[in-house]
Amino acid sequence: MGYLTVEKVSHLYFTEKNFTKALEDISLDVKKGSFVSIIGPSGCGKTTLLSIIAGLINPTQGNVFLEQKPLERQNSSIGYMLQQDYLFPWKNIMENVLIGPHIQKNITNEIRQKAKELLNEIGIGQTKESYPDQLSGGMRQRVALARTLITDPKLLLLDEPFSALDYQTKLKLENLVLNILKKYQMTSILVTHDIGEAIAMSESIVLLNSNPGRIANVFDVPEEIVELSPFDSRQSPVYSEFFQTVWKELESLE
Numbered sequence: 001m002g003y004l005t006v007e008k009v010s011h012l013y014f015t016e017k018n019f020t021k022a023l024e025d026i027s028l029d030v031k032k033g034s035f036v037s038i039i040g041p042s043g044c045g046k047t048t049l050l051s052i053i054a055g056l057i058n059p060t061q062g063n064v065f066l067e068q069k070p071l072e073r074q075n076s077s078i079g080y081m082l083q084q085d086y087l088f089p090w091k092n093i094m095e096n097v098l099i100g101p102h103i104q105k106n107i108t109n110e111i112r113q114k115a116k117e118l119l120n121e122i123g124i125g126q127t128k129e130s131y132p133d134q135l136s137g138g139m140r141q142r143v144a145l146a147r148t149l150i151t152d153p154k155l156l157l158l159d160e161p162f163s164a165l166d167y168q169t170k171l172k173l174e175n176l177v178l179n180i181l182k183k184y185q186m187t188s189i190l191v192t193h194d195i196g197e198a199i200a201m202s203e204s205i206v207l208l209n210s211n212p213g214r215i216a217n218v219f220d221v222p223e224e225i226v227e228l229s230p231f232d233s234r235q236s237p238v239y240s241e242f243f244q245t246v247w248k249e250l251e252s253l254e
């Protein structure tokens with residue numbers, strides 16, 4: 001069993017007269033500290049799978065285990081990074097980062113110190129008293145990452161966190177986020193429409209097909225690419241070759 005195990009998960013959405021089979025027989029093992037991406041055609045069930053892993057919806061069939069234990073609903077040990085950052089506009093950056101410990105009434109000197117370190121690591125140490133609307137989209141996403149990491153999650157779920165950013169900011173942020181996640185040995189799952197991003201960030205890529213969403217393939221990203229930063233990997237010939245392989249298979253499903 002992996003650190004995170006998805007076991008024979010299927011999911012149906014029921015409407016008044018009908019139902020949609022969103023996922024069928026999905027099984028996955030994710031190793032501790034690894035980075036896995038989920039890609040597939042629109043409507044193949046990526047968000048449904050992520051919501052099941054998050055414990056937000058119960059699958060119709062199958063189970064999810066985190067550290068060999070059945071996943072609890074509303075699990076506080078799971079962190080999120082979403083397309084929208086959901087920072088509180090009336091709180092400054094430091095207060096936004098401390099929101100989780102604040103809700104848990106657990107603001108200690110140690111936590112404050114950790115918040116400072118995280119803000120320095122993400123390059124926002126100097127602006128910790130600014131407010132979210134004074135920051136760019138990329139900076140706001142960095143704050144959102146710090147806010148998640150301060151709660152020490154066991155698993156980080158990333159749902160298209162870079163898709164609203166311009167290309168240059170996105171590449172920079174991929175580099176920064178991946179460095180931090182590696183440092184904290186965070187187990188991470190990314191849902192994305194961007195094959196290049198999936199290749200540049202991940203160790204493995206799960207390709208889903210649609211109607212119903214099933215696993216079409218699981219690609220191991222070539223070592224040469226995993227060892228490079230997301231920016232450098234895009235310059236590598238191995239990247240272009242691997243991109244073609246994944247692209248062709250994705251195209252054959254659409």
Ligand SMILES: Nc1ncnc2c1ncn2[C@@H]1O[C@H](COP(=O)(O)OP(=O)(O)OP(=O)(O)O)[C@@H](O)[C@H]1O
Pocket residue numbers: 013014015020021022040041042043044045046047048049
């Ligand atoms: N609440 C719901 N009720 C009924 N059907 C739903 C519901 N949510 C999703 N579906 C259906 O389940 C299938 C999978 O949807 P899901 O949003 O998980 O796919 P996705 O891969 O994330 O899509 P996209 O790439 O467009 O974001 C689709 O056919 C969708 O129409």
